[in-house]
Each structure stands twice: as C-alpha cells, then as structure tokens.
Amino acid sequence: MRFDTAQLLKRFFFCERSLLVSMAAWIPSIASLEIKIEMARFTWQSSETANSLRERVFELRFPNRLLEEEGSDHSLVGLIGSVRDSPSVPALLSAVGHVFLPALRDAYRDYLDASDAIADGPTHRFLSVALTEKREQVDAFQKWAATSLTQHAALRESTAVWTHDLSERLVAIGGIGVGPASQVDVTTPKTNTYAIPDRPARDPRFWPCRFYWPDIVDSTFPYGEGLRLQLRSAISHLNEVWAIEVGGIILSSFAEVLPWEWIRNSARWTYDESRHCRMGYERLMAWNLDPAEIPLGTYIYDSASGKIYYDADGTGAGAKILFAQVDPGQVLANTDFTIVGSAAPALAAAKDIPASPSLADFIWTSDDADTWLLREHSSSTHNVPWFWFGD
Numbered sequence: 001m002r003f004d005t006a007q008l009l010k011r012f013f014f015c016e017r018s019l020l021v022s023m024a025a026w027i028p029s030i031a032s033l034e035i036k037i038e039m040a041r042f043t044w045q046s047s048e049t050a051n052s053l054r055e056r057v058f059e060l061r062f063p064n065r066l067l068e069e070e071g072s073d074h075s076l077v078g079l080i081g082s083v084r085d086s087p088s089v090p091a092l093l094s095a096v097g098h099v100f101l102p103a104l105r106d107a108y109r110d111y112l113d114a115s116d117a118i119a120d121g122p123t124h125r126f127l128s129v130a131l132t133e134k135r136e137q138v139d140a141f142q143k144w145a146a147t148s149l150t151q152h153a154a155l156r157e158s159t160a161v162w163t164h165d166l167s168e169r170l171v172a173i174g175g176i177g178v179g180p181a182s183q184v185d186v187t188t189p190k191t192n193t194y195a196i197p198d199r200p201a202r203d204p205r206f207w208p209c210r211f212y213w214p215d216i217v218d219s220t221f222p223y224g225e226g227l228r229l230q231l232r233s234a235i236s237h238l239n240e241v242w243a244i245e246v247g248g249i250i251l252s253s254f255a256e257v258l259p260w261e262w263i264r265n266s267a268r269w270t271y272d273e274s275r276h277c278r279m280g281y282e283r284l285m286a287w288n289l290d291p292a293e294i295p296l297g298t299y300i301y302d303s304a305s306g307k308i309y310y311d312a313d314g315t316g317a318g319a320k321i322l323f324a325q326v327d328p329g330q331v332l333a334n335t336d337f338t339i340v341g342s343a344a345p346a347l348a349a350a351k352d353i354p355a356s357p358s359l360a361d362f363i364w365t366s367d368d369a370d371t372w373l374l375r376e377h378s379s380s381t382h383n384v385p386w387f388w389f390g391d
C-alpha cells in the first residue's frame with residue numbers, strides 16, 4: 001500500500017508540475033488583468049501542492065531518483081503538457097478549465113475518499129487544501145473561457161475542437177485517477193507550437209502609454225508627496241504587471257533544464273509580483289478612478305527584439321512606426337545618434353537625450369511639420385541606417 005500511495009502521489013506531482021508550467025507560459029498572452037493576476041496565484045498554488053506531494057513521496061521512502069522522471073505516467077504527463085501548445089487563449093483556458101483541472105480535482109477527491117485519514121494523515125492535510133483550491137480554479141477557468149469566447153467568437157469552433165480532442169485523449173489514457181498507470185500511449189493533437197509572445201497582451205480598459213508617471217517625460221515633475229505619493233505608488237504597483245509576465249516566462253523557459261526548486265521559487269516570485277500589481281489595482285479602484293485614465297506601460301521598445309519605434313503623439317494613442325532594427329539586447333547611447341534637418345537642433349535640445357538612454361528615449365514627438373532626420377552617429381558600431389520623419 002505504501003508503494004501504491006507513493007506512486008499515486010508521484011503521478012499527481014508530475015501532473016501539477018506539467019499544468020503549472022503551461023499556465024505560467026501563457027500569462028503574458030492574457031490581456032485581462034484579472035485573469036493574468038489570478039493565473040499567477042493559481043500557478044503558485046499548484047507549485048505548493050506539487051511541493052507537498054514531492055516531499056510526501058520522499059517521506060514514504062520512495063527512491064529519490066524515481067522522482068526525476070515520470071516513469072509509467074509518461075504518456076499522461078506528456079498529454080497534460082501539450083496544453084502549452086494551445087492554439088489560442090480561449091483554447092488554453094477551456095482545455096485547462098474543462099479537461100485537466102477537473103481531472104486533477106476528481107483524482108484528489110477520490111484519493112481522499114479511498115485513503116485512510118489516520119495512516120495517511122499528512123497527505124490528507126495538504127490534499128484537502130488542494131482540493132478546495134482545485135474547485136476554485138475550475139470555476140475560474142471555466143468562467144474565463146466563456147468570457148474570452150464571447151470576445152473572440154471566431155475562435156469558438158477551434159476552441160471546442162481542441163478541448164474535445166484533449167478530453168478524448170485523456171479518457172483513452174484512463175484519466176488521472178487513482179488506478180494503475182495506463183499502458184495506452186496517445187498522440188497529442190498538435191496544431192500549434194508554443195512561442196514566447198513578442199510583446200505581452202495588455203488589458204484594453206487601461207490607458208496604454210510608455211510611462212506610468214510624468215517624470216519619465218518631464219524630469220521636473222515632482223515625485224510626489226502625501227496623496228500624490230500614494231497615487232504614484234499605486235500606479236507603480238499596478239505597472240508591475242510586466243514582472244508577473246517575466247516571472248511566468250522565466251519559470252516556463254527553464255522548467256525543463258533546472259531543478260524543481262527553480263519552478264517552485266519562480267512560481268512564488270510570479271505570485272508575489274501579481275500581489276504587488278493587485279495592491280495597486282485595488283487601491284486605484286477604491287479611489288473610483290476610471291481605468292481609461294490609468295497609465296499602463298506598454299513595450300514601445302522591446303529590448304528582446306531590438307526594434308525601435310517612432311511614435312508621433314508620444315503616448316501610444318496613435319500608431320507607432322517601426323523604423324529601426326538593431327541587434328537584440330543592444331545597448332545604445334545618445335552618442336550613437338545624430339539628428340540633422342531643419343527642425344533637428346531644437347528637437348534635439350528639447351529632447352535632451354540622456355547619456356545612457358533607453359531606446360524609449362528615441363521616440364520623439366514632433367509638433368511641427370518640418371522634416372528631420374535621425375541617423376546613426378559615425379562612431380557607432382550599430383548597423384542603423386538613416387531615417388526620415390515628417391512631411
């Protein structure tokens with residue numbers, strides 16, 4: 001019985017691990033701030049459950065080396081992992097909410113029903129918490145899937161097909177359950193390959209802009225005192241949304257090459273950032289501010305891609321124009337650029353390019369119709385050609 005218990009708990013560990021890695025990977029692609037924040041919390045909950053399962057398996061004197069691979073549950077764990085390749089956000093939410101989370105919920109319930117609350121007391125304690133959390137997660141994911149489908153009606157059919165395919169395969173494999181490992185090997189319904197999004201999806205209710213406090217564009221704007229300082233702090237916390245996304249991406253990107261502790265610690269970090277973001281959001285809502293007036297940072301320059309944009313209004317309200325592509329991760333300085341043209345001197349002075357600018361410093365607002373030109377400085381080693389703006 002001890003061996004069987006450890007086998008089941010080991011299976012649950014790998015199922016939780018697989019699911020949470022996929023959830024973390026999708027955090028940047030979710031536009032809704034509420035879902036983004038909650039997915040980080042659920043990812044952390046899963047990691048805590050997985051860690052308790054893992055610790056319990058060790059406690060049951062299961063050979064350590066067997067906890068580094070799925071073993072006989074390989075096919076099941078691979079199927080759960082395939083949800084990372086979901087073709088769209090609604091498809092991911094639907095497959096997790098209608099297929100895999102309910103399967104885990106039911107497996108935990110069946111385990112608690114079948115096992116002895118005294119002999120296996122330590123498992124009962126944490127798995128009861130996990131069962132409660134799974135019920136909340138199922139409800140949330142199913143609600144999110146329905147909401148996202150009302151916003152993306154065109155994805156309704158592909159989402160249904162994807163969810164059905166995964167559900168059928170899970171049935172064929174015998175579900176997660178509390179029985180012996182399935183001998184059936186199923187193929188995964190691959191229609192898409194997961195890729196880290198170039199830029200994260202942002203909640204459209206907010207004001208998209210490249211700064212969250214005016215001192216980014218006006219260095220004389222005060223940091224703030226009293227209520228204004230509270231407001232700045234709340235907006236700053238809200239803008240930590242980017243840190244949730246980075247946490248999720250880093251967790252999932254290194255999940256296969258770093259030890260379990262990496263996943264667990266990254267999940268906690270991601271959750272912590274989601275709490276910071278939520279603190280700011282709740283504070284701003286308590287002040288009855290309209291989200292449309294709250295700045296939420298957008299990535300005008302994405303340092304990972306090396307793209308430099310020109311933004312005519314400087315706020316992101318108008319379309320930005322991609323005008324340069326430098327090497328990804330390139331570090332630029334003001335001396336790398338020279339501005340020429342009839343309006344250029346005034347423009348250059350007004351802009352006051354700092355010594356170590358971010359690429360966002362090269363996004364100018366021009367309120368006259370003069371033609372001006374930005375070119376790479378002759379001493380620069382970056383391969384940036386000439387760029388014309390204006391009429």
Ligand SMILES: [Fe+2]
Nearest residue numbers: 240243273276
């Ligand atoms: Fe933070």
